[in-house]
Amino acid sequence: MNLKEKLKKSREALSRKLGIAFGKGVDEDTLEIAEEILLASDLGWELTEIVLKRFREEFKLNSESDWKRILVAVLEEFLPVHKPWTPDSKPAVTLVVGVNGAGKTTTIARLSQTIKAAGESVLMGCADTYRAAASEQLALWGQRLNIPVHTSLEGADPAAVTFDAIRKAQADNLDHVIIDTAGRLHTQKGLMDELSKVYRVAGKAMEGAPHRVLLVLDGTVGQNALPQAQQFMKFLPVTDLVVTKLDGTAKGGSVFAMARELNLPIRYIGVGEGAEDLIEFNGRTFIEAIVGGND
Ligand SMILES: Nc1nc2c(ncn2[C@@H]2O[C@H](COP(=O)(O)OP(=O)(O)OP(=O)(O)O)[C@@H](O)[C@H]2O)c(=O)[nH]1
Ligand SMILES: [Mg+2]
Numbered sequence: 001m002n003l004k005e006k007l008k009k010s011r012e013a014l015s016r017k018l019g020i021a022f023g024k025g026v027d028e029d030t031l032e033i034a035e036e037i038l039l040a041s042d043l044g045w046e047l048t049e050i051v052l053k054r055f056r057e058e059f060k061l062n063s064e065s066d067w068k069r070i071l072v073a074v075l076e077e078f079l080p081v082h083k084p085w086t087p088d089s090k091p092a093v094t095l096v097v098g099v100n101g102a103g104k105t106t107t108i109a110r111l112s113q114t115i116k117a118a119g120e121s122v123l124m125g126c127a128d129t130y131r132a133a134a135s136e137q138l139a140l141w142g143q144r145l146n147i148p149v150h151t152s153l154e155g156a157d158p159a160a161v162t163f164d165a166i167r168k169a170q171a172d173n174l175d176h177v178i179i180d181t182a183g184r185l186h187t188q189k190g191l192m193d194e195l196s197k198v199y200r201v202a203g204k205a206m207e208g209a210p211h212r213v214l215l216v217l218d219g220t221v222g223q224n225a226l227p228q229a230q231q232f233m234k235f236l237p238v239t240d241l242v243v244t245k246l247d248g249t250a251k252g253g254s255v256f257a258m259a260r261e262l263n264l265p266i267r268y269i270g271v272g273e274g275a276e277d278l279i280e281f282n283g284r285t286f287i288e289a290i291v292g293g294n295d
Contacts, residue, residue, distance in 0.1 A: 003279070003289040006271035010252025010290045014041040015068070022067050026059045034067075041253035042222040046260075047078055071291050078256055079283040082265035085212060085240065091123070091169040091177045093202055093209035095162075097195060097236070098216035099228060100183030103244030103270055105134070107216055108178050109141035110278035111268070116147060120175040125165025126151040127158040127198060128182035138180055148172075158182070158194060159201035166205035179210070186231030199236040212239045214267065217258065219243045222251035229262055238262075244270030247277070252290050255281075 004011065014037065021033045031052060038048040051074050058070055094111075096104045108124055115122045124142060126149065128134035135151035142149035150165040162179050169177035181198060184191035202209040215238040217225040232238055241264050246252050259266050266281045 003271065003285060004292075006247045006277070007252055007286075007289045009248070009250040010041065010246065013037070013250035014253060015291050018067055018071070026055075031055060038253070040250070042251035042257070043253035044223055044257035044261075047074075047253075047256055050074055050078065068291060072287055075256060075287045075291065076283065079259055079287075080263065080265075081283070085265075085267065087176070087211060089206075089208060089211055091166070091174050091206075092211050093166055093169075093206060094176065094178045094212050094214060095181065095199065095202060095210040095236075096178060096214045096216060096242075097181050097232060097238070098183060099185055099218070102183065102216040102218045103242070104183065104216045105137055105141070105180055106273070107214070107242050107244065107268065107270065107278055108138070108180050109145065110270075110275060112141075112147050112176075112178060113145050113275060114278070115176050116145065121172075122147060122176040122178060123165060123169045123172070123174050124149045125162060125169075125177055125179040127161045127165070127179050129154060129156045129158050129161060130182045134180070134182065159197045162198050163201050163205040166202060166209055170206065186228045192231070192235045195232075196235050213237060214240050214242050215264075216242045216244060219246040219251070219254070219270070220249040222249065222254040223257050225254070226258065226261055229258070233262070238264060240265050240267040242266070242268045242270070242278075243281075244278075247271045252286075255286070 017037045021030050035052055038051055054070050054074050096108055098104050112122045112124055124138055126135045126138045132154045139149050150168055152161045165177055213236055215232050243255050243266055246269050255266055268278050269281050271277050
């Protein structure tokens with residue numbers, strides 16, 4: 001899969017526009033245009049100011065603009081580096097949370113597929129018990145990918161389903177269990193409390209569980225997802241971020257602000273609806289895809 005192609009909207013909004021602006025030479029007017037472009041890419045104020053400062057410093061020494069190299073260097077410095085996740089329990093329990101429609105279920109299916117392809121076993125648990133369709137959606141993925149799914153009846157207690165799914169994965173000696181939850185707004189206190197309960201009950205089913213909590217953010221929302229993420233983090237200890245739908249937005253720059261502001265690793269990104277469109281996030285590759293190249 002060509003990441004550059006998938007992130008085309010963000011690259012055009014950032015790199016192509018900067019290329020046009022700087023192509024005409026470098027002066028204060030160009031830098032003002034550059035500022036607008038950086039902000040429109042959703043890089044955020046802090047990062048935009050750092051990039052502009054670096055542009056200014058370099059341009060004083062050199063009238064030829066090497067803006068691409070500078071931008072890549074600043075973005076790489078800005079992105080916090082995190083250790084890769086290595087599960088140290090069996091099963092490794094992953095809880096997946098986020099607002100409605102962010103891409104939780106799709107992420108779980110694609111993540112499970114990757115786990116299976118790596119030769120490990122996985123159970124997908126459906127703690128989204130509000131809609132019968134939620135169980136059906138996950139069950140369908142299970143059939144398609146030939147991966148076991150644990151569901152329950154509509155209206156069941158999500159915490160109880162989580163408990164059962166973990167116990168089932170233990171009994172079946174599986175490597176992973178990934179729990180899907182119902183989408184909820186960070187402002188819905190009752191539903192957020194329910195999520196805290198799911199988290200606690202997972203720990204009762206198995207000590208140390210869940211071993212990671214993935215917060216799925218819709219990339220098309222850009223930096224506006226920040227307050228939403230901060231609310232989720234008040235109710236349960238989120239460990240990793242997933243940013244989906246980056247194929248459908250020009251605001252790809254927001255991942256830098258998210259990684260920095262929330263100080264959590266962006267573990268995966270979604271760049272399409274296909275099965276292969278969830279990829280492990282790699283800062284360098286991502287930066288290269290939205291800045292690099294000569295197009
Ligand atoms: N273009 C694009 N679409 C995506 C991506 N990830 C998910 N989607 C689509 O977004 C829609 C919602 O995805 P779901 O996985 O059902 O989202 P959810 O968070 O489980 O939704 P709820 O359970 O209703 O809260 C689906 O149509 C997905 O195909 C992505 O990376 N790119
Ligand atoms: Mg879902």
